[in-house]
Amino acid sequence: MLDSTATTELYERWAKEYGPMYKVPGVFGQSMVVLWDPKAISHFFARDTWLYNQTPFNRIVVQTTMGRGVLWADGESHKRQRKALNPAFSAAVIRNLTSVFHDAAHKTAIAWDNEIELNQGTHCAVIDVQEWMNHISVGIAILSHDFGALDGNDSDVGHILNAFGSSANFSSDLLILAQNFPFILKLPLPVMRFSLKFRLIVGNICQEMLSRTRKEYETGGAEQGDKSCLGLLLRAEGYGESAGLTPQEVLDEVHESLNSFERWDADLRLRQARVLLLAGFETTAVSMTWALVELAQNPDIQRKLRDECLEFGPTPSYDDLTNKLPYLDAVVNEVLRLHAPLKEIRRLAMQDDVIPLSEPLRTATGNFMESVCIPKGTVVVIPLAALNCSVSMWGPDAKVFKPSRWFEGDEGMLGARETLHGYRHLMTFGDGARMCLGRLLALAEFKAVLFVLVRKIVFEMDSPGVQIVDSLGSLPRPRAVGSAEAGSVPLRVRRFSYRPQDPSA
Secondary structure, eight states, X not given: OOOHHHHHHHHHHHHHHHOSEEEEEOGGGOEEEEEOOHHHHHHHHHTBTTTEEEOHHHHHHHHHHHOSSTTTOOHHHHHHHHHHHGGGGSHHHHHHHHHHHHHHHHHHHHHHHHHHHTTTTTTOEEEEHHHHHHHHHSSHHHHOOOOXXXXXXXOHHHHHHHHHTXXXXXXXXXXXXXXXXXXXXXXXXXXXXXXXXXXXXXXXHHHHHHHHHHHHHHTTXXXXXXXXXXXXXXXXXXXXXXXXXXXXXXXXXXXXXXXXXXXXXHHHHHHHHHHHHHHHHHHHHHHHHHHHHHHHHOHHHHHHHHHHHHHHOSOXXXXXXXXXXXXXXXXXXXXXXXXXXXXXXXXXXXXXXXXXXXXXXXXXXXXXXXXXEEOTTOEEEEOHHHHHTOHHHHOTTTTSOOGGGGGSGGGTSOXXXXXXXXXXXXXXXXXXXXXXXXXXXXXXXXXXXXXHHHHHEEEEESSXXXXXXXXXXXXXXXXXXXXXXXXXXXXEEEEOXXXXXXXXX
């Protein structure tokens, strides 16, 4: 199931036909169960990483690409690694990064303005916005390391991150085959050689950043050092002040969380750095690209968002982005709802379980069950994107980009939606023990970049009939229909000229 649009519709159609929990036949008799019932989903997430572990396919892919970091781990190892990373994603840390997000967005706007200047006859330019959103995300936010992407400079890490989501490197046929025969991924296939190359190049960059940050801390230069999440994790600058702890006390807390299980050594730091770089790059870039596409397709919404941002003022703080720009918040939430970067998750039941249901399930024999037994070895699927767009949970206009639904309360959202426990009742960031660790960081970056760009630039579709869809690859990326490569999203951009309304008009 790799065509995300078709799969989303299929999951919902099956739920309507077979009920909120149904079994899908797998290869060679493997049992696979799809959860659609909110109570069942909450039960599942409460036991994720313990009773439900990653599938062998996922573990091999993550280990090969990023090592045995927090995305790879389950159970106690996952709990300890995540606890160690938590300080790096606190609100206090992200406040220090807001200026980094604004600076990256301003650089992008200036570069686009230069492109427009070269087309004086048309006063506009056609920009591949996916490529530029990649430039913004490539390490600046997570590692606070400027690879020069926004200045037009090439870098190994930029190329390898761009290629990671390319359909050319991840054959859909191979992915389908490997999900059922994970041992295939241990063969010297081109996709695995690419994954190892990715791991090496990103590892070298992360090692450089770790060494620099460690040196700054040891020499007392931390006050002038980088403000990256990684640097703040090692140095605890800012976090300690806001929590009433000294930097050393915070570091002790971080180290203690791992010492009883595995040392917080250079290798573990390197594994986590790979995770932070890839997670911070791919998913945020995809979401920001979809936001610009939706604004280009909905000019009235774009104008309303621009009006709010212009009225607010020049540079919002982290708290302003979080609490004082309601329409920006609604637009971001609606993009995350309609375009979840991760379409589904799959877990393997490590022992028998009984999953409760919010409503009785009618069986083929006509009987009703209030819970369902899940045997050990069953693959459990949570269709994240399909749940976000479910008519039963979000109303008849669930497939429509409609930021105003976030102001309508129960009138705009059905009551069933309220039973999902994810961020703003969305499944985009998951839930439970594996809920996205960097969600606050991603939201702050997303809002800061969108705030800057929409004040300066007007976005339009390159042509009226162009269609933007999800491509196939390691993670779905938007692309224009007719484009052979994932990530090609041309939009027409022009300068916004602010003209105050005449009060006498």
